[in-house]
Amino acid sequence: MQVLIKSATVIDRASDHHKKKRDILIFNGTIQKIAASIEAADADLVIDKPNLHLSPGWFDSSVSFGEPGYEQRETLANGMAVSAASGLCHVAINANTDPITDNKSAVSFIAQRTEAAAVNALIIGALTQKSLGVDQAEMFDMFQSGCKSFYDYKRPVDDVNLLKLSLQYTQPFGGLVQSFPYEHGLSPKGVVHEGVQSTMLGLKGIPTTSEILRIQRDLGILGYTGGQLHIPTISSAASVALIRAAKNEGLNVSCSVAAHHLLLTDQVLDSFDTQYKVMPPLRTKEDQDALIAGLKDGTIDGITSDHNPLDIEAKKKEFDHADFGTIGLECLFGVANMTLGLDEAIDALTGLRSNFGIAQTKIAVGEKADLSLFDPDLQWTVDAKQLPTFSKNCIFNGHQLKGKAYGMILGEKYHLNS
Structure with missing residues (x-):
């Protein structure tokens, strides 16, 4: 499976790409290429989100x-x-x-x-x-x-x-x-x-x-x-x-x-x-x-x-x-x-x-895709009734937070919020 992440700001102090906006190509769960721009017409999945950032998982x-x-x-x-x-x-x-x-x-x-x-x-x-x-x-x-x-x-x-x-x-x-x-x-x-x-x-x-x-x-x-x-x-x-x-x-x-x-x-x-x-x-x-x-x-x-x-x-x-x-x-x-x-x-x-016991990874070519995807600037107010957890006992209910996840990628598995 081939996944292309477009225009993502990398947040990883251990990476050469820290705080740089990059395209990232993942093939069969491994980071294959990182560059300012990547074209992959045959990618099975293209991830392109507003203000997209990513970090180690x-x-x-x-x-x-x-x-x-x-x-x-x-x-x-x-x-x-x-x-x-x-x-x-x-x-x-x-x-x-x-x-x-x-x-x-x-x-x-x-x-x-x-x-x-x-x-x-x-x-x-x-x-x-x-x-x-x-x-x-x-x-x-x-x-x-x-x-x-x-x-x-x-x-x-x-x-x-x-x-x-x-x-x-x-x-x-x-x-x-x-x-x-x-x-x-x-x-x-x-x-x-x-x-x-x-x-x-x-x-x-x-x-x-x-x-x-x-x-x-x-x-x-x-x-x-x-x-x-x-x-x-x-x-x-x-x-x-x-x-x-x-x-x-x-x-x-x-x-x-x-x-x-x-x-x-x-x-x-x-x-x-x-x-x-x-x-x-x-x-x-x-x-x-x-x-x-x-x-x-x-x-x-x-x-x-x-x-x-x-x-x-x-x-x-x-x-x-x-x-x-x-x-x-x-x-x-x-x-x-x-x-x-x-x-x-x-x-x-x-x-x-x-x-x-979880190996530390960095965002680099040859590394396993172990990535969290997010927008760090999104302001949102917590509404416990709207949270997907079955129980609603949320201490943050009604509080405004800054930053929200788009999803994650781990090897060949992933989840993206709609």
Whole structure:
């Protein structure tokens, strides 16, 4: 198959064509030619879009699709289609299902359901059996079935010895252990960031200390055991400082931040809108500034949508009783672009690829086509009802974003929005 991309501005710091407008010819999934102008009358597909830009393929390290068990929230088929429409080439699917993805058969089920999709699915296996935090899951068997990372989604590893053993156990085969940074005992009934806003609104708080203590502990264990540790969705300035220091000491640690923490702070809670109830909670402007700075200087390795579709019944409750979580795949690029700037947004959307076992690529002749297509200047207002995800629990509903995806190309597979 021959694909011709016309007049696209290349955004790739590693490429000789960075910030240049180029035609790109792709043959059987490989970039064959890059030039100012290419004629290919026999091309099977010609892509010519207004203000077209492209970059190396984006990766989202934390998405939940519901299936199996919560298909009413989102199916694997629709979730993968939404990912492609959102410009993503790779997504890591959480073990946030029923049954939990904690064995080889469960991994195989998801792999079979996603193999035909244009987007590459990386399956995250549970760290412990049924994500209960007691006994290790079948990590090596899952690794042999394709899992590169292990994570009990949004459940902290309370047993410090279990974390130690997991980091040791995964070293021989290069597995990536994830540990959610939350000391639940400090705020067992907390629902928002602990601070001035929580006091004024009368809502129970979750202090930044609950995140900081766990990161300190986990980094201490990592220094003792070695291995690879990923800390998902950090939210505070102190966390950024801790991870920056750990990296300077040579520890093999990576981390991510959720898109909503870059755009929103706890000031939006005045509305008592449960769409703003997320874990970790929205924090202060000072924390937000530190997170953005951490992305720009490389302390934070990447940005995630932390996409978590929920039933309407889970959100249409009093704030204290509503579930934590938001969807965000469709908004991921718009938020990253608007808060970071274009070059830094692309870095944030590709920075975690190698940590999760995805080869870094560049836009050059002979490279596999691994491309996200987008318009970085398009202004649009989020309308949750119009988003293609089944569930509509979108924290960005009503907010204006800058930048929207046209689609993606991965090898010989592609998706283009109409």
